[in-house]
Amino acid sequence: MSEPFAPAVLIDPDDCRRDGCACVYDRVVTEEAIMRIVFLSLCYVLLTACSAEPVPSVNVPAGIPQDDPLFGLRCWVSPNDGSVTREQLEYILALSESGDSMCKMLLGDLYENGRSVPQDIAKAKTLYQSAADVDERAYVLLGKLAESGLDGPPDYQKARRLYLRAAAGGNSNSAEARLAKLMEEGKGGQQDLEGAMTLYLKATRASFGDEWDGIQRLLGRGVKLTAEQEQRYNKIWIGTTEGRIQSKISRVQESVSGALKPGPVGKEVTVKLEYILGSLVPRLSIVNSSNDNAVDQAVLQGFEDFRFTDGPILPQGQKTWSVQALIYVSSR
Numbered sequence: 001m002s003e004p005f006a007p008a009v010l011i012d013p014d015d016c017r018r019d020g021c022a023c024v025y026d027r028v029v030t031e032e033a034i035m036r037i038v039f040l041s042l043c044y045v046l047l048t049a050c051s052a053e054p055v056p057s058v059n060v061p062a063g064i065p066q067d068d069p070l071f072g073l074r075c076w077v078s079p080n081d082g083s084v085t086r087e088q089l090e091y092i093l094a095l096s097e098s099g100d101s102m103c104k105m106l107l108g109d110l111y112e113n114g115r116s117v118p119q120d121i122a123k124a125k126t127l128y129q130s131a132a133d134v135d136e137r138a139y140v141l142l143g144k145l146a147e148s149g150l151d152g153p154p155d156y157q158k159a160r161r162l163y164l165r166a167a168a169g170g171n172s173n174s175a176e177a178r179l180a181k182l183m184e185e186g187k188g189g190q191q192d193l194e195g196a197m198t199l200y201l202k203a204t205r206a207s208f209g210d211e212w213d214g215i216q217r218l219l220g221r222g223v224k225l226t227a228e229q230e231q232r233y234n235k236i237w238i239g240t241t242e243g244r245i246q247s248k249i250s251r252v253q254e255s256v257s258g259a260l261k262p263g264p265v266g267k268e269v270t271v272k273l274e275y276i277l278g279s280l281v282p283r284l285s286i287v288n289s290s291n292d293n294a295v296d297q298a299v300l301q302g303f304e305d306f307r308f309t310d311g312p313i314l315p316q317g318q319k320t321w322s323v324q325a326l327i328y329v330s331s332r
Helices: 031-048 074-081 086-098 101-113 121-132 138-148 156-168 173-185 193-203 210-220 227-260 293-303
Strands: 267-276 279-288 320-329
Touching: 086 101, 101 121, 101 138, 121 138, 138 156, 138 173, 156 173, 173 193, 173 210, 193 210, 193 227, 227 293, 227 320, 267 293, 279 293, 293 320
Parallel strands: none
Antiparallel strands: 267 279, 267 320
16 A cells, blocks of 8 residues: 555544543544434435336325325335235335336336245346336346346356446446456356456445455455555445444443443543454553543453454555544443
């Protein structure tokens, strides 16, 4: 990497003297802020997800007005628990027939897997193709179908073409990840480990999951990263690690505050978690003591079960990376 791989700071003492809230600085978001982002994102989906395409008048189940802001979105979320009621199925069918691409994809999935309707691969394929005419993400479903062998022998060449088409829209991490897996395995075309690594890095958003596992497999096979790829890898790893530590801060803070009840004034402890090359167990130390040994030791014990996942790519000669976290404990 061209720039030093600097330690991170998860604290800002001047802003951390609040009633038991976790403290963050720079790249880390508090759990409260995360929930706010999730809520706002959900609101955005509710208002826009199904409004991108005008939904004409259709016969929907009784009790669901067509001016309902969830109109159309229900067909997307209704089967998440694994079951689809008759009323939900009628709703999905009605909106699919009206041209709603999201509901077409969902109905196709029901037909593909024989959920609530008889399995009919031809109908599933037709619905996916119809949805793909207006939403390139549907090509991922066609690609998966081509891979599965449900529509004849597995056709990996066709799957590659369909994933490429979905990925071309720039809005399908799933397409990039699935295409990367085929390139990694040499299915449907020439094996391309470097190309697969590029796609895995582009698709992944956190240092866990199938995409991240693909990156680790390729690193294990000796694939080298460019300087730019190393920066992206480390950015993902740091962001996920800091998020996990921030969550841990909240739990330790609550646990120690409840167990020791240090009083309304509160006590602050700054802990350093150090990643050491070759080990996922952090080296823990107190950077700033609370001047109360019981509190300090309880905080350290609270972090004893924390483990790094995989590790960052450190510059040549650098063996460690560290992060500091402030825990503010008080009796509410």
